[in-house]
Amino acid sequence: MVGLILGCEITFWMVIVAGLSTRYLLRKRRLGLALLALTPVVDLVLLIAAGLDLHRGAPAEFSHGLAAVYLGFSVAYGHRMIQWADVRFAYRFDSGPPPVKLYGTAYATACWKDVGRTAIAAALGSGILWLLTVVATGPTQALESTYRIFGIVLVIDTLWAARDASGRALSVAGRRPRQTTPTICPREPPGATARQTTRGTTSRWRPSSSLPARQRGSGSGENQPCSASVKLRDTDGSTGMPGPVLVETVIFFR
Structure with missing residues (x-):
């Protein structure tokens, strides 16, 4: 299952590179957009493979829970990752605007948006974990222990955004x-x-x-x-x- 997760991650980025290369290097924008639209299919393949493996009687392992974590974050952050790569491809190959590095309030706003995406990823991943628990015919203790991962990541992301926002506010106030x-x-x-x-x-x-x-x-x-x-x-x-x-x-x- 771990190998399948790695394969899906590699395939995800291969599809993105193929779509952007077709769009900016070959100048076939519609075909490139169609290739980029295939990225959710990679996640769907992983979900079906994990569900079938548990339904056939395989005992739930940490790798099955990791698949749910990967799927949750892939769906929540997938559009942003594609946008990140698209800006850099456009700048490198199509005379697009350079990537903008965020500072100050803009950076803090982006951090809090990431907290929202992490919350969405936690909700989606928890739903996928519940679905895998339903279809599994064997023991599911390994799946149930995976829920805490979402909580830990969400707390860390929130603390990072709050620390960055408060630190920059104090710095600006002290140096005004x-x-x-x-x-x-x-x-x-x-x-x-x-x-x-x-x-x-x-x-x-x-x-x-x-x-x-x-x-x-x-x-x-x-x-x-x-x-x-x-x-x-x-x-x-x-x-x-x-x-x-x-x-x-x-x-x-x-």
């Missing part, structure tokens, strides 16, 4: 920059203002006497330059974390 007011020098030209960013801008105006000679005016009067070194701190929209500091020098002539 303070809002500051730009300081303008007395020689600020009329109507000139310092640039503002979303969070935190500091500016420092320097008189013309502090400028290098090549930036300093040659005479006196209205053409006296005054420069501003403005520190711009951008923020990452997905995490709220402060980004790199950019320094911009603006020169005004009075």
Whole structure:
């Protein structure tokens, strides 16, 4: 039975690779979609094989329970795995957009979605275990002890999502920059203002006497330059974390 499970897993990925290769390399999208639609057939073959083996009188073993675990997670996560492979095939062979790496809130949301998928996998796997117990004609103690696996995996997945969400929230709160007011020098030209960013801008105006000679005016009067070194701190929209500091020098002539 373990060999059959491994064979079904290998066949599952072979069908996915064949479908995506047909879709992007051979440019036959309908045929590729048809091949991808065959992935549930692999799970159905495993379910029928496990049920027939138990119905013929074979004693229930851990491998039968493992087949139920595999089927539950294969159905719950199958679409996501195909989508994961599809994005990378499209990027590599069809000039598609690059895979997006998630951070911050987006990553935490994805973790909680995985918790939901794990709950669905646990429900489906438990139903398959019950079905195998019904059709079995021999002892089924090995199947009944498999239920705890779903509970353990679901608890671990939930704790991981909660830990990641709380840890990132504390990190963002601890590193959030303070809002500051730009300081303008007395020689600020009329109507000139310092640039503002979303969070935190500091500016420092320097008189013309502090400028290098090549930036300093040659005479006196209205053409006296005054420069501003403005520190711009951008923020990452997905995490709220402060980004790199950019320094911009603006020169005004009075």
